[in-house]
Amino acid sequence: MESWATFGGDLHLDLSAGRARGLGLRAALEDALRSAVRDGRLTAGTRLLSSRALAADLGIARNTVAEAYTQLSAEGWLTSRQGSGTMVAERGTPPAAAPPPGVRPKPAVRHDLMPGSPDLSRFPRAAWLAATRRALAGAPHEAFGLGDPRGRIELRRALADYLARVRGVRTDPERLLVCSGYTQGLGLVCRALHEEGVRTLAVEEYGLPPQRAVIDAAGLATVALPLDEGGARTEALLGSPAGAAVLTPAHQFPTGVALRASRRATAVAWARATGGILIEDDYDGEFRYDRQPLGAMQALDPDRVVYAGTAAKSLAPGLRLGWLALPSRLVEPVMRQKRLADGQSGALEQLTLAELITSGDYDRHIRRSRLQYRKRRDQLIAVLAERAPEVRVTGLSAGLSAVLELPPGSLGEQDLLRQAQWLGISLSVLSWCRAPSVEPAPDARSALVVGYGTPSDRAFPAALDALCTLVRL
Numbered sequence: 001m002e003s004w005a006t007f008g009g010d011l012h013l014d015l016s017a018g019r020a021r022g023l024g025l026r027a028a029l030e031d032a033l034r035s036a037v038r039d040g041r042l043t044a045g046t047r048l049l050s051s052r053a054l055a056a057d058l059g060i061a062r063n064t065v066a067e068a069y070t071q072l073s074a075e076g077w078l079t080s081r082q083g084s085g086t087m088v089a090e091r092g093t094p095p096a097a098a099p100p101p102g103v104r105p106k107p108a109v110r111h112d113l114m115p116g117s118p119d120l121s122r123f124p125r126a127a128w129l130a131a132t133r134r135a136l137a138g139a140p141h142e143a144f145g146l147g148d149p150r151g152r153i154e155l156r157r158a159l160a161d162y163l164a165r166v167r168g169v170r171t172d173p174e175r176l177l178v179c180s181g182y183t184q185g186l187g188l189v190c191r192a193l194h195e196e197g198v199r200t201l202a203v204e205e206y207g208l209p210p211q212r213a214v215i216d217a218a219g220l221a222t223v224a225l226p227l228d229e230g231g232a233r234t235e236a237l238l239g240s241p242a243g244a245a246v247l248t249p250a251h252q253f254p255t256g257v258a259l260r261a262s263r264r265a266t267a268v269a270w271a272r273a274t275g276g277i278l279i280e281d282d283y284d285g286e287f288r289y290d291r292q293p294l295g296a297m298q299a300l301d302p303d304r305v306v307y308a309g310t311a312a313k314s315l316a317p318g319l320r321l322g323w324l325a326l327p328s329r330l331v332e333p334v335m336r337q338k339r340l341a342d343g344q345s346g347a348l349e350q351l352t353l354a355e356l357i358t359s360g361d362y363d364r365h366i367r368r369s370r371l372q373y374r375k376r377r378d379q380l381i382a383v384l385a386e387r388a389p390e391v392r393v394t395g396l397s398a399g400l401s402a403v404l405e406l407p408p409g410s411l412g413e414q415d416l417l418r419q420a421q422w423l424g425i426s427l428s429v430l431s432w433c434r435a436p437s438v439e440p441a442p443d444a445r446s447a448l449v450v451g452y453g454t455p456s457d458r459a460f461p462a463a464l465d466a467l468c469t470l471v472r473l
Helices: 016-020 025-038 051-058 062-075 125-138 153-167 181-195 209-217 261-274 328-341 347-358 361-387 413-422 460-471
Strands: 078-081 085-088 176-179 200-204 221-225 244-247 277-281 305-310 322-325 392-394 401-405 447-451
Touching: 016 025, 025 062, 051 062, 062 078, 125 347, 125 361, 153 176, 153 305, 153 347, 176 181, 176 328, 181 209, 181 277, 181 305, 181 322, 181 328, 200 209, 209 221, 244 261, 261 277, 347 361, 361 392, 361 401, 361 460, 413 447, 413 460, 447 460
Parallel strands: 200 221, 200 244, 244 277, 277 305
Antiparallel strands: 078 085, 176 322, 305 322, 392 401, 401 447
8 A cells, every 4th residue: 555655745735615615526626726826836847746646645536636637737737748747837927017107117237246245156066065975974963963052063173273274263163153154143242242241332434234233133332443544443442332342354344454463452452451352254364365364363362352254255155154263251152142043053064164174175265266356356457447547446455345436526326326226237335334323524435335256257347347337427
């Protein structure tokens, strides 16, 4: 006797509505199948259960199901082929609703120059697949259960060695916590700090609004640290109400400047004197082009600095992999917040990344990507110098984005965004990154924040053409 456990798939069909209207069993089944196709629960190409399996599932005769399938195939709802079974037929796509009179439809984005994302076409699929196979082959059974909220020990060991070697981070596997990207990591630390009595966090006057929203959601107020060519002016921490501060020492977003050594020392001295905590956002420290790599600020005082890293720029944001190197006093509080948030991050992705790092494939991918992004950056500089020499380009020594400062008399930033939309360009403006409490300088010029890492190699030249058209309006 065939067991229900061997059926190829489940299909919920309610025959009671048809039966209540006086339909026979076969007609009620046909009606239920039509309704499932019409309302989108069964999409074109969906393979249905065999007549035998569906009959057993519904507790009706197989001939009833076979006859219903035949009738619906004749009507064009289903299609049957020898050896392929019965599937939902293609019925065409209904035309899109016309926009209201006088409303112009928004053009589709053709040129993605939003900062913050790498070229996803460069994701190392083959290396990742090979690492996944090795990880699966060697993983103990317990790896796929609920475990340490800090993450898999394999990845924490690999990260401890990698971060020490590449970024100069001083940590060990016991003080590392794997999280679902930097955004979650920031939230975990902020909530842990709030539990310890911190109520105000210092942030750089330019940054990402979604991150400020995370800080706000944790119950912390923010004060803005001024920025100049030497990075955040950390002397402003002295006498401020802040109990902690978020800094981007290696590469400030969006301005691209690095934090001066003297200002790093000032921040660490403030943390030691006040018992404060520094959160170091090292979001793209691997990508530098015209300077020696800057080591992590965390190495100056691992007991006062939380080091936060991510695979979002080096691999892909969709992996949702980040990590925190924590001061000893914060390990338990942040672990507690991780348990409350989601228990732990995905085990298979962690095991795969550990394999990628220990095999050397991660380093090789970073080196290839750094070379490619440098070529992109150089191409951006060359094209703008030739076709829009009046545009000042800054923030170019590292990272995946640049700031384009337009000459006096150019369109305002909001007008630029509207024009970019009609040109099919997606990008950001500098004012979007400014903290709400910060007033713009009286002589501030319009400025765009352009991500040159996002388009594929094939799409990049056309994106540059569109960008040049925009900045010359």
